[in-house]
Amino acid sequence: MRGSFSALFSLFSILLISFSSLNSASVQENFLQCVSKQNLPSSPISEAIYTPDNSSFVSVLQSYGRNLRYMTPDTPKPIAIVAALHESHVQATIICSKTLGLELRIRSGGHDYDGLSYVSHVPFILLDMFNYRAIDINVTDESAWVESGASLGEVYYRIAEKSPVHGFPAGICTTLGMGGHLSGGGYGNMMRKYGLSIDNILDAKIVDVEGRILDRKSMGEDLFWAIRGGGAASFCVVLSWKIKLVPVPEIVTVFTVGKTIEEGATNLTVKWQKIADKIDDDLFLRLIVAPVNGSQPGTKTVKTSFIAMFLGESERLLTLMNNSFPELGVQKKDCIEMKWVESIPYWAGFPNGTSIDVLLDKIPKFVSSLKRKSDYVQQPIPKSGLEAIWKAVIESESVGMQWNPYGGKMSQIPSNETAFPHRAGNIFKIQYNVNWKEEGSEISNRYLKSTEKLYEAMTPYVSKNPREAFLNYRDIDIGINSNGTFEEGQVYGKKYFKNNFDRLVNVKTKVDPDNFLKYEQSIPIRKPH
Numbered sequence: 001m002r003g004s005f006s007a008l009f010s011l012f013s014i015l016l017i018s019f020s021s022l023n024s025a026s027v028q029e030n031f032l033q034c035v036s037k038q039n040l041p042s043s044p045i046s047e048a049i050y051t052p053d054n055s056s057f058v059s060v061l062q063s064y065g066r067n068l069r070y071m072t073p074d075t076p077k078p079i080a081i082v083a084a085l086h087e088s089h090v091q092a093t094i095i096c097s098k099t100l101g102l103e104l105r106i107r108s109g110g111h112d113y114d115g116l117s118y119v120s121h122v123p124f125i126l127l128d129m130f131n132y133r134a135i136d137i138n139v140t141d142e143s144a145w146v147e148s149g150a151s152l153g154e155v156y157y158r159i160a161e162k163s164p165v166h167g168f169p170a171g172i173c174t175t176l177g178m179g180g181h182l183s184g185g186g187y188g189n190m191m192r193k194y195g196l197s198i199d200n201i202l203d204a205k206i207v208d209v210e211g212r213i214l215d216r217k218s219m220g221e222d223l224f225w226a227i228r229g230g231g232a233a234s235f236c237v238v239l240s241w242k243i244k245l246v247p248v249p250e251i252v253t254v255f256t257v258g259k260t261i262e263e264g265a266t267n268l269t270v271k272w273q274k275i276a277d278k279i280d281d282d283l284f285l286r287l288i289v290a291p292v293n294g295s296q297p298g299t300k301t302v303k304t305s306f307i308a309m310f311l312g313e314s315e316r317l318l319t320l321m322n323n324s325f326p327e328l329g330v331q332k333k334d335c336i337e338m339k340w341v342e343s344i345p346y347w348a349g350f351p352n353g354t355s356i357d358v359l360l361d362k363i364p365k366f367v368s369s370l371k372r373k374s375d376y377v378q379q380p381i382p383k384s385g386l387e388a389i390w391k392a393v394i395e396s397e398s399v400g401m402q403w404n405p406y407g408g409k410m411s412q413i414p415s416n417e418t419a420f421p422h423r424a425g426n427i428f429k430i431q432y433n434v435n436w437k438e439e440g441s442e443i444s445n446r447y448l449k450s451t452e453k454l455y456e457a458m459t460p461y462v463s464k465n466p467r468e469a470f471l472n473y474r475d476i477d478i479g480i481n482s483n484g485t486f487e488e489g490q491v492y493g494k495k496y497f498k499n500n501f502d503r504l505v506n507v508k509t510k511v512d513p514d515n516f517l518k519y520e521q522s523i524p525i526r527k528p529h
């Protein structure tokens with residue numbers, strides 16, 4: 001079913017690509033002429049534009065790509081990259097792309113798991129926000145203005161520089177861009193205490209499809225609602241966000257304790273599901289599930305690792321664990337006390353003791369090919385289910401999962417408060433993950449197939465009608481109807497947004513009636529009857 005859809009799709013792309021190469025020189029010329037006419041003399045846009053004949057074109061394009069699957073020589077390239085240095089560059093890029101009928105892709109940190117921020121199969125312009133990364137923190141006001149291209153690590157670092165008792169609830173990976181990460185929800189290890197990033201946004205500065213610069217007041221509450229969780233790329237370009245800082249204690253505690261099936265992982269996971277979403281909101285206890293080698297040569301098993309972020313000192317954490325989850329056997333020696341800002345590199349996977357200066361690295365040290373998918377779990381998975389899941393994980397050979405507990409603040413916020421709908425009723429969210437270094441489409445297909453197979457095996461245990469998905473965990477494969485047809489918006493729209501989808505379609509129809517900001521998983525406009 002899917003095969004025939006993608007065959008049709010590739011034929012369509014070949015036609016478009018050959019059409020575009022005939023005309024790309026003149027399209028490029030038209031675009032350059034158009035933007036220079038829009039240009040303010042005080043901030044020349046020529047300094048921000050990279051066309052394919054510019055020697056830095058490929059390196060600029062690839063510096064902010066985060067999935068090697070979408071960085072091959074065959075991957076379609078933009079007609080031009082505008083690495084905006086000034087808001088007038090964003091305005092000119094929008095106006096000229098729209099006038100010339102070119103698609104626009106908007107990129108901040110480039111972490112879109114399926115490359116939708118920098119790849120399109122029709123002629124397109126890439127608006128790149130990486131130069132647009134100022135951070136302005138006001139501790140008195142407990143707020144900050146952060147530009148879209150700022151990375152999460154930079155934001156965390158700059159907050160900690162100003163105050164040891166403030167933080168911001170957002171993701172784990174330090175190179176995420178504020179543009180995409182916040183507009184897709186932004187979840188991290190303070191979510192049970194403070195909600196998502198979008199639950200802590202006070203204002204935003206955007207450029208709309210007419211090229212107007214608007215803030216919360218002038219854009220109105222409907223659009224401000226939509227860009228918090230609905231993915232801003234369907235509606236506008238976000239220039240900057242005003243975020244609300246949250247209190248963090250001077251000392252936090254982390255630990256990682258791992259157990260294989262043979263060491264009792266199954267019983268521990270049964271228990272974890274009973275407590276993880278109900279325990280004190282100061283504790284976020286992530287469970288990582290991964291296939292590993294067994295202790296005997298040639299055998300395979302599953303390892304579950306319990307990783308804690310606790311907003312407090314180890315003594316209180318140990319009491320809490322002893323009362324609610326003594327089976328895990330966490331001891332004083334497992335606990336590491338540190339400053340909140342030091343917990344960021346710990347959680348991001350850097351070795352214990354890494355300097356917080358890594359938070360300022362704009363480009364990750366290591367980029368690979370990858371696939372991600374997501375699910376929500378609303379009923380505890382029984383022991384027999386876990387045993388079946390472990391088997392499927394071992395069979396997958398390389399696909400792991402993160403189980404991230406909900407509850408706490410997440411359950412108190414109504415599901416229509418922002419466009420992000422997955423609130424009360426969820427025990428945890430799953431991320432499926434696989435990374436690989438080998439090249440070639442045959443190898444990629446093998447990893448993609450094992451991921452799909454594990455996802456299939458999980459069907460009985462996860463949310464249904466719709467099978468929900470998290471927008472920030474972009475998954476291009478969830479857009480197809482069960483009968484194999486593709487209907488714009490209907491399938492992924494319900495999965496990502498549930499009942500909020502209709503309101504998103506209304507906002508989209510109002511603010512972008514020509515559907516200029518369109519991509520594979522954008523919010524569709526309401527068609528007149």
Ligand SMILES: Cc1cc2nc3c(=O)[nH]c(=O)nc-3n(C[C@H](O)[C@H](O)[C@H](O)COP(=O)(O)OP(=O)(O)OC[C@H]3O[C@@H](n4cnc5c(N)ncnc54)[C@H](O)[C@@H]3O)c2cc1C
Nearest residue numbers: 108109110111112117171172173177179180181187233238
């Ligand atoms: C290694 C890794 C770890 C991750 N960890 C987490 C995590 O802990 N928590 C979590 O919630 N998510 C996580 N994610 C997912 C991440 O939040 C999303 O991929 C997010 O969209 C990334 O934002 P970005 O700006 O880096 O990406 P981009 O690829 O630049 O953008 C993603 C989407 O947002 C749009 N967009 C980007 N900038 C703008 C803008 N200025 N205006 C309008 N639209 C814009 C893009 O067009 C695209 O649709 C992780 C991803 C990776 C690769």
Ligand SMILES: *[C@@H]1O[C@H](CO)[C@@H](O)[C@H](O)[C@H]1NC(C)=O
Nearest residue numbers: 046047048049050054055056
């Ligand atoms: C494009 O390339 C030329 C050299 O080929 C360089 O001088 C120019 O600065 C480049 N453009 C930008 C925006 O850097």
Ligand SMILES: *[C@@H]1O[C@H](CO)[C@@H](O)[C@H](O)[C@H]1NC(C)=O
Nearest residue numbers: 136137138139140141142143
């Ligand atoms: C910080 O916020 C306070 C309170 O709103 C305000 O009085 C002050 O001017 C702000 N400081 C800066 C540097 O903007």
Ligand SMILES: *[C@@H]1O[C@H](CO)[C@@H](O)[C@H](O)[C@H]1NC(C)=O
Nearest residue numbers: 261262263264265266267268
């Ligand atoms: C798991 O718990 C059951 C009781 O629910 C017990 O009988 C069994 O021995 C436990 N298994 C392990 C490995 O601890």
Ligand SMILES: *[C@@H]1O[C@H](CO)[C@@H](O)[C@H](O)[C@H]1NC(C)=O
Nearest residue numbers: 292293294296297298299300
């Ligand atoms: C797991 O075992 C295989 C052989 O069975 C070996 O090739 C591989 O390196 C081992 N992996 C790790 C992480 O030890």
Ligand SMILES: *[C@@H]1O[C@H](CO)[C@@H](O)[C@H](O)[C@H]1NC(C)=O
Nearest residue numbers: 318319320321322323326332
């Ligand atoms: C754990 O709890 C038990 C009983 O509830 C108590 O006897 C024991 O002292 C506690 N241990 C710690 C380290 O708190």
Ligand SMILES: *[C@@H]1O[C@H](CO)[C@@H](O)[C@H](O)[C@H]1NC(C)=O
Nearest residue numbers: 333334335336351352353354
């Ligand atoms: C982590 O590092 C600190 C000091 O940097 C050390 O005291 C502690 O024992 C280390 N913990 C682990 C689990 O390695």
Ligand SMILES: *[C@@H]1O[C@H](CO)[C@@H](O)[C@H](O)[C@H]1NC(C)=O
Nearest residue numbers: 221225414415416417418503
């Ligand atoms: C959410 O829904 C409730 C009940 O329908 C309604 O009263 C409330 O205004 C809605 N909230 C938002 C932010 O739209």
Ligand SMILES: *[C@@H]1O[C@H](CO)[C@@H](O)[C@H](O)[C@H]1NC(C)=O
Nearest residue numbers: 481482483484485486487490
């Ligand atoms: C496929 O399913 C969707 C809803 O799931 C339906 O709207 C559509 O009409 C179906 N298409 C065909 C060709 O059956």
